[in-house]
Amino acid sequence: MIKDIDKSDVIGPKSIDSPFLGSIPVERLSGGVKTLILMNNDSEHIFNASACGDNCAKWILKIAEKKDLIIRLGYLMDFGKDEFDIEIVNIGKTVHNSLELAETVLDNHLI
Amino acid sequence: MVGKFDIEIYNNRVHYFLTVKRNITILQGDSASGKTELIRLIGEYEANGNSSGITVKCSQKCTVLTNVDWELRLSSMTQRIIFIDETARFLKARSFAEMVRGSDNYFVIVSRDALVQLPYSIEEIYGIRNVSDSSKYKTYKKVYNEMYKIYNLTDINGALEPDLVITEDSNSGFECYKLIYGKKCEAAGGKGNVYDCIRKSDKNNTLAIVDGAAFGSDVGKIMRYLSVSGKKCVLYAPESFEFLLLKANIIDVPKAVLDETYDYADSKRFMSWEEYYTDYLIQNSQKTVFKYAKTKLNENYKSPKIIEKIKRIMPEQIIMK
Known part of the structure; x- marks a missing residue:
C-alpha cells in the first residue's frame, strides 16, 4: 500500500524513503495510507475512509476480502467497474456495483 | 475580505502555487497528492518563520486552523487566508458555517466530503496537479472548470x-x-x-x-x-x-x-x-x-x-x- 499510493519505500521500522519528501517518519505517510494500515491491523475501531482518496478503493476491497471491514465513508468513492459486496449498514442493504452504491446512497440521502 | 491572491509556498523539496479568489476554496484529490503536506508547510512556517526553511509568498497572512480552540482562534482572525485540513472535526458543524458567514477571511479547506452547510462554488473545487515530471512543482487545477x-x-x-x-x-x-x-x-x-x-x-x-x-x-x-x-x-x-x-x-x-x-x-x-x-x-x-x-x-x-x-x-x- 505504501509503495502503490505514496510511491515510497519502507527502509526500516520507523523510516520511509519518499521520492517527494525524502526520508520521513511513518507519521508523515499520507492520510490515506495511514488509514488503510489501521483498517488492516485494528479491528477494534471504525475508521473514516473519507481520509482515503479514490486510489485507496482497491485496497479497501482487498482488506475486506480477508475480514469483514466496517468503515465510515462520506463521499462516493470510486470502487471501480468490477462487482463487489458492500453492505450499507445504515439501511442494511448490500450493493454489488458502483451504480447500485451511488443510487442507494443518494436515494436515501445518506451523504 | 475582497481580492484575488496568489500563494506560493516552497521548501527545498516541494513547491506549490495556488490562487484563491473566493471566501471558500476546496481541495480534493487522491491520497498522497500533497494536500496535507501543503498545510503542514504553512503551519511550520507560521510557527518558525524563515528559520523553518520554508518560504510563503502571499500578500495576505496564511494560517492553519486546527481543532485546538478553533472558535476562539477564528473569532480573533481578520484578513487572513485560513487553511483547514480534513482532520478538523468542526468542518460540518453549524457553528463553523455560522462563523464563515460574515467572516473577513478566506478559507481553503481540504475535504472530500460535501460540506452542505457552506455555499461554495463549483469553480473553486481544485485537485492537485504536478507541473513537472519531478513532482516538485505542484499547482492546483479546477476539478470542475469552465469547460x-x-x-x-x-x-x-x-x-x-x-x-x-x-x-x-x-x-x-x-x-x-x-x-x-x-x-x-x-x-x-x-x-x-x-x-x-x-x-x-x-x-x-x-x-x-x-x-x-x-x-x-x-x-x-x-x-x-x-x-x-x-x-x-x-x-x-x-x-x-x-x-x-x-x-x-x-x-x-x-x-x-x-x-x-x-x-x-x-x-x-x-x-x-x-x-x-x-x-x-x-x-x-x-x-x-x-x-x-x-x-x-x-x-x-x-x-x-x-x-x-x-x-x-x-x-x-x-x-x-
Whole structure:
C-alpha cells in the first residue's frame, strides 16, 4: 500500500524513503495510507475512509476480502467497474456495483 | 475580505502555487497528492518563520486552523487566508458555517466530503496537479472548470435537444427558463432536489440548470452518479440566474463587476457570489423598469427582446433552435 499510493519505500521500522519528501517518519505517510494500515491491523475501531482518496478503493476491497471491514465513508468513492459486496449498514442493504452504491446512497440521502 | 491572491509556498523539496479568489476554496484529490503536506508547510512556517526553511509568498497572512480552540482562534482572525485540513472535526458543524458567514477571511479547506452547510462554488473545487515530471512543482487545477460548466457536453455531439430541463430555481429563474424551454421545464425547488429530479427522469436528454456559485457541495455526487449511470444529462452551471441577467446587459453593469467579482463581493457581506449578484441586481434595478425580485419575475424581463438577450449569453449548444 505504501509503495502503490505514496510511491515510497519502507527502509526500516520507523523510516520511509519518499521520492517527494525524502526520508520521513511513518507519521508523515499520507492520510490515506495511514488509514488503510489501521483498517488492516485494528479491528477494534471504525475508521473514516473519507481520509482515503479514490486510489485507496482497491485496497479497501482487498482488506475486506480477508475480514469483514466496517468503515465510515462520506463521499462516493470510486470502487471501480468490477462487482463487489458492500453492505450499507445504515439501511442494511448490500450493493454489488458502483451504480447500485451511488443510487442507494443518494436515494436515501445518506451523504 | 475582497481580492484575488496568489500563494506560493516552497521548501527545498516541494513547491506549490495556488490562487484563491473566493471566501471558500476546496481541495480534493487522491491520497498522497500533497494536500496535507501543503498545510503542514504553512503551519511550520507560521510557527518558525524563515528559520523553518520554508518560504510563503502571499500578500495576505496564511494560517492553519486546527481543532485546538478553533472558535476562539477564528473569532480573533481578520484578513487572513485560513487553511483547514480534513482532520478538523468542526468542518460540518453549524457553528463553523455560522462563523464563515460574515467572516473577513478566506478559507481553503481540504475535504472530500460535501460540506452542505457552506455555499461554495463549483469553480473553486481544485485537485492537485504536478507541473513537472519531478513532482516538485505542484499547482492546483479546477476539478470542475469552465469547460465543465456545461458538464458532459463533450459526450454529446453538437447541440443538445433536451427532453427535460430541470432548474434548481423555482421562482424568477424558473419563470425565465420556462419562457426559453417551454413545457419541458421543471423546477427542482432547491439544489438538494436536483439529483431526485434527474434520477426520476426517464427522458433521454436532460439539461439541469443550477447556480454554480453555490452548487459545490452537490456537484460531486451528481457528476459521480451521471458517470456510473451513463444517463445523458448535461449540467449547465452559470454563477447564478442573476449573474445571467447582469451579463445579458439588460441594465448597465460595469464589466469589472462580472469579470473581477472577487474585488467587489466582500466576504463579510456575502457568503457566496450568488448573494452578491442578487444584491447587486436588486439594488441597481430598483429605480428602473427592470426592478428585480427573486420571488417573482418582473413582466419586463419576459419580453421577447429581453429573452433573446438572455439566450444570446447562454451556450449555443443548449439553446434550441
